[in-house]
Amino acid sequence: MEATVAAPTRVVGRQLRVEPDGTRVHLRQCPLCECMCGMEIHLDPDDRVKVIRPDRDDVWSKGYICPKGTTIGKLHEDPDRIRRPMIREGETWREATWEEAFARCEELLHGVRQRHGIEAMTAFIGNPAGHSFSIGRYGALLMGQAGFPMIYSAGTVDQWPKNVSCVLMYGNMWKIPTVDIRRTDYWVIMGGNPQASGGSLLSCPDVLGEIDAIRARGGTVVVVDPRRTGTADRASEWLPIRPGTDAAFLLALCHVVFADGLLDLGRIAHLVDGVEDVRAAVAEFSPEAVEAFCQVPAETIRRIAHDLAGAERGALYGRIGLCNQEFGTLASWLVDVVNVLTGHFDVEGGMMFGKPVAEPLTWKTDTRVMGEPEFGRWRSRVRGAPEVLGQVPCSCLAEEIATPGEGQLKALITIAGNPVISAPDSAQLEEALPLLECMISIDNYLNETTRFAHVILPGPSPLESPHFDELMWGWAVGSAAKWSDQLFATDPDYVPEWEILARLGWYCTGGTTEAFDFAALDDGWFSVLCQMYGRDPAETLPLYDHGGPERMIDLQVRMGPWGDRYGGVPDGLTLQKIKEAPHGIDLGPMVPRLEEVIGTPNGHIQLAPPYILGDLPRLRAALDRDPDGYVLVSRRHLRSKNSWMHNVKVLVKGKDRCTLLVHPDDAAQLGLVDGGRARVSSEAGSIEVPVEVSDEMMRGVVSLPHGWGHDRPGTRLSVAREHAGVNSNLLAPGHFVDELSGNAAVNGIPVEVAPAVPA
Numbered sequence: 001m002e003a004t005v006a007a008p009t010r011v012v013g014r015q016l017r018v019e020p021d022g023t024r025v026h027l028r029q030c031p032l033c034e035c036m037c038g039m040e041i042h043l044d045p046d047d048r049v050k051v052i053r054p055d056r057d058d059v060w061s062k063g064y065i066c067p068k069g070t071t072i073g074k075l076h077e078d079p080d081r082i083r084r085p086m087i088r089e090g091e092t093w094r095e096a097t098w099e100e101a102f103a104r105c106e107e108l109l110h111g112v113r114q115r116h117g118i119e120a121m122t123a124f125i126g127n128p129a130g131h132s133f134s135i136g137r138y139g140a141l142l143m144g145q146a147g148f149p150m151i152y153s154a155g156t157v158d159q160w161p162k163n164v165s166c167v168l169m170y171g172n173m174w175k176i177p178t179v180d181i182r183r184t185d186y187w188v189i190m191g192g193n194p195q196a197s198g199g200s201l202l203s204c205p206d207v208l209g210e211i212d213a214i215r216a217r218g219g220t221v222v223v224v225d226p227r228r229t230g231t232a233d234r235a236s237e238w239l240p241i242r243p244g245t246d247a248a249f250l251l252a253l254c255h256v257v258f259a260d261g262l263l264d265l266g267r268i269a270h271l272v273d274g275v276e277d278v279r280a281a282v283a284e285f286s287p288e289a290v291e292a293f294c295q296v297p298a299e300t301i302r303r304i305a306h307d308l309a310g311a312e313r314g315a316l317y318g319r320i321g322l323c324n325q326e327f328g329t330l331a332s333w334l335v336d337v338v339n340v341l342t343g344h345f346d347v348e349g350g351m352m353f354g355k356p357v358a359e360p361l362t363w364k365t366d367t368r369v370m371g372e373p374e375f376g377r378w379r380s381r382v383r384g385a386p387e388v389l390g391q392v393p394c395s396c397l398a399e400e401i402a403t404p405g406e407g408q409l410k411a412l413i414t415i416a417g418n419p420v421i422s423a424p425d426s427a428q429l430e431e432a433l434p435l436l437e438c439m440i441s442i443d444n445y446l447n448e449t450t451r452f453a454h455v456i457l458p459g460p461s462p463l464e465s466p467h468f469d470e471l472m473w474g475w476a477v478g479s480a481a482k483w484s485d486q487l488f489a490t491d492p493d494y495v496p497e498w499e500i501l502a503r504l505g506w507y508c509t510g511g512t513t514e515a516f517d518f519a520a521l522d523d524g525w526f527s528v529l530c531q532m533y534g535r536d537p538a539e540t541l542p543l544y545d546h547g548g549p550e551r552m553i554d555l556q557v558r559m560g561p562w563g564d565r566y567g568g569v570p571d572g573l574t575l576q577k578i579k580e581a582p583h584g585i586d587l588g589p590m591v592p593r594l595e596e597v598i599g600t601p602n603g604h605i606q607l608a609p610p611y612i613l614g615d616l617p618r619l620r621a622a623l624d625r626d627p628d629g630y631v632l633v634s635r636r637h638l639r640s641k642n643s644w645m646h647n648v649k650v651l652v653k654g655k656d657r658c659t660l661l662v663h664p665d666d667a668a669q670l671g672l673v674d675g676g677r678a679r680v681s682s683e684a685g686s687i688e689v690p691v692e693v694s695d696e697m698m699r700g701v702v703s704l705p706h707g708w709g710h711d712r713p714g715t716r717l718s719v720a721r722e723h724a725g726v727n728s729n730l731l732a733p734g735h736f737v738d739e740l741s742g743n744a745a746v747n748g749i750p751v752e753v754a755p756a757v758p759a
């Protein structure tokens with residue numbers, strides 16, 4: 001269907017200055033990735049975005065910005081973007097009033113609840129939720145009210161292995177340490193490509209600039225990756241590794257640390273339990289025992305171990321290449337173990353915990369308070385996948401919808417997610433979603449997933465909502481406080497995303513529109529938060545004349561490490577003070593703070609969790625595998641963000657980016673030519689894709705980006721459709737997971753590659 005012409009936008013956000021030609025300049029932070037760049041939005045007299053420039057005075061990003069950030073105005077103005085609720089009528093859509101749309105949601109959710117019970121209802125939460133305070137807080141309210149037995153998220157195609165290792169080691173799944181790269185002199189990067197991603201579980205503007213700085217001060221940066229990435233090009237050394245074998249490489253590093261007397265726990269020695277268990281566990285994983293498996297020479301592994309241990313300020317970091325793989329939890333755990341064993345943990349230039357100005361809600365759930373995690377408390381109905389940290393692999397969603405029987409899913413709410421593209425076994429999900437009796441999507445686009453919904457409720461554009469990052473500061477390389485006003489007004493009848501979420505949760509309980517009282521629910525949720533942050537709700541509620549996310553942010557800031565504690569610390573921070581600092585407030589570099597942060601019952605790091613050690617036999621068995629055959633890995637590009645920014649013309653123009661990267665010798669052997677087409681097949685499916693021959697790949701490994709495949713019928717993505725690409729997750733088998741976390745192994749997928757035979 002055609003989009004209605006957007007109503008003229010009206011500026012409500014504050015302006016920093018007015019230029020001589022009348023251009024008004026608004027400041028805000030980019031919400032797209034973990035870099036959290038400050039930008040200047042230049043506005044025409046007719047309230048349109050004229051240009052977006054970096055904010056050189058931003059205390060955090062200091063003038064750094066990337067091409068994606070400069071297109072936020074294009075996202076806002078995109079004629080394809082959904083601005084009003086949409087209701088499906090058979091095969092067509094019509095725009096509806098909010099009232100009508102909510103009435104339809106109520107009817108659909110109540111129907112499923114009455115016919116099938118809450119067991120038949122669930123939600124899927126996607127990536128932008130991590131960058132949105134409003135979704136973070138009110139998505140939790142939705143879930144809390146509804147009490148779904150099981151939910152699904154992009155987390156199980158992302159960082160779930162790290163969540164598992166952190167909850168076991170530090171007592172909290174979201175207390176994820178990162179590397180103090182601004183002060184390190186030796187940095188090993190594994191399975192991450194900040195050149196494209198901006199950095200992940202590592203918030204820092206301009207990571208490449210930091211790499212240059214490390215080298216300029218005489219330091220060393222080593223990239224361990226099957227692909228010679230843009231990051232590797234800037235580093236001192238590229239070390240190719242066979243996908244999925246990082247855990248073995250890291251075990252060998254630990255082996256050398258013990259065998260060669262390099263063990264040094266440093267300052268935190270008295271806070272580490274389990275060192276001897278690790279020593280015993282790594283004994284059999286010598287560099288010689290793993291070199292064939294990893295395809296990294298034993299002497300190289302020894303050298304890296306010695307260099308890292310010998311560095312005064314050094315650290316090893318691992319990201320999505322280490323999570324989205326078969327031994328994800330082992331690898332994610334070992335990254336931290338290596339840093340602890342070499343004295344690079346909780347020290348400057350090593351691996352440290354962030355210090356957020358507003359302590360995240362997720363940091364309030366230490367095992368010391370909540371009890372030790374139990375895994376496998378229940379199993380998924382169809383596959384029998386064990387629950388891990390409340391979720392099962394997101395690839396289970398399709399079969400739970402498609403398989404009849406008690407507990408079959410009938411209602412799904414998607415929140416800022418596009419699982420038809422992002423989740424493994426996408427073909428199955430595409431077939432399953434039409435079977436739902438109720439699907440409601442909160443999203444900005446009619447895309448590959450939301451086209452199956454019965455109702456779509458529009459989220460705000462990045463310029464229609466205020467912005468405050470919470471989660472990202474937990475792994476930022478420094479501390480700062482930044483706030484962005486909502487820039488453009490929404491339609492008068494627009495319902496903010498937080499209220500949408502609260503409402504849907506309410507309907508899931510059987511609540512009616514008539515009885516819905518947002519203020520009461522919001523006060524109730526705020527009162528719970530008050531208690532979690534150590535404030536008496538009865539004293540705190542009367543201090544505010546407004547609800548919503550801002551009140552919660554103020555609470556978290558005021559009760560945070562720099563907060564005014566509601567008057568207890570007169571010079572302390574409040575949200576108001578942060579708002580008054582348009583370029584942000586710099587709160588300094590990382591600081592050692594293990595004692596403050598650790599959430600385990602005895603206050604010690606648990607270096608050798610039995611749950612994780614229990615997976616070593618599986619890895620040991622894999623060492624003898626036949627190393628032949630091709631495997632597929634994923635990649636990202638700077639001008640793309642997962643699946644949803646391909647409708648921005650300036651970002652997708654130019655050369656096709658959805659290509660299969662193949663090493664020249666492999667291409668020759670396979671009969672592939674640059675610019676030709678290949679057929680790639682796995683046990684899950686088969687696709688055709690253009691070939692790009694490049695020596696940036698190691699032999700035996702091919703690479704495809706994820707997030708493409710915009711050729712599906714029934715979407716409203718006119719630009720993306722012209723640059724459709726193929727969906728790499730058609731090749732990802734749903735059952736191929738890291739067993740300990742249930743996280744998808746979308747890297748290291750065995751594939752067959754051949755020239756495409758013209759039809």
Ligand SMILES: Nc1nc2c(c(=O)[nH]1)N[C@H]1C(S)=C(S)[C@@H](COP(=O)(O)OP(=O)(O)OC[C@H]3O[C@@H](n4cnc5c(=O)[nH]c(N)nc54)[C@H](O)[C@@H]3O)O[C@H]1N2
Pocket residue numbers: 125126127128132154157158320324415416417418419421422423442443444445447458459460634635641642643644705706707728729732746
């Ligand atoms: N093969 C392979 N697959 C992968 C990965 C990989 O590396 N390889 N990476 C995985 C990772 S790390 C992730 S995080 C997932 C991402 O998985 P998803 O989160 O499912 O996918 P996205 O493409 O990020 O989709 C985000 C959706 O949110 C919508 N949106 C954007 N902003 C807002 C907002 O403010 N409000 C609302 N309501 N909606 C909004 C967009 O229109 C889009 O539909 O993909 C995973 N899939």
Ligand SMILES: Nc1nc2c(c(=O)[nH]1)N[C@H]1C(S)=C(S)[C@@H](COP(=O)(O)OP(=O)(O)OC[C@H]3O[C@@H](n4cnc5c(=O)[nH]c(N)nc54)[C@H](O)[C@@H]3O)O[C@H]1N2
Pocket residue numbers: 033034127158190191192193194196197198199200224225226227229241242243244245246319320321322325633634635636637638639640641642643703747748
């Ligand atoms: N421009 C852009 N930025 C993004 C995103 C985006 O889509 N586009 N997505 C955002 C999201 S949701 C996330 S989670 C982050 C992810 O951020 P990163 O973790 O930096 O992700 P990638 O850029 O995909 O880099 C992953 C690297 O791992 C390598 N790799 C694959 N398999 C293996 C393996 O088995 N072992 C090793 N050692 N390496 C392997 C790949 O070759 C690739 O170079 O990026 C975020 N930032």
Ligand code: SF4
Pocket residue numbers: 030031032033034035036037064065066067068069070198
């Ligand atoms: S690096 Fe780009 S996408 Fe990431 S926050 Fe900065 S401008 Fe936005």
Ligand SMILES: [Mo]
Pocket residue numbers: 127158
């Ligand atoms: Mo992600």
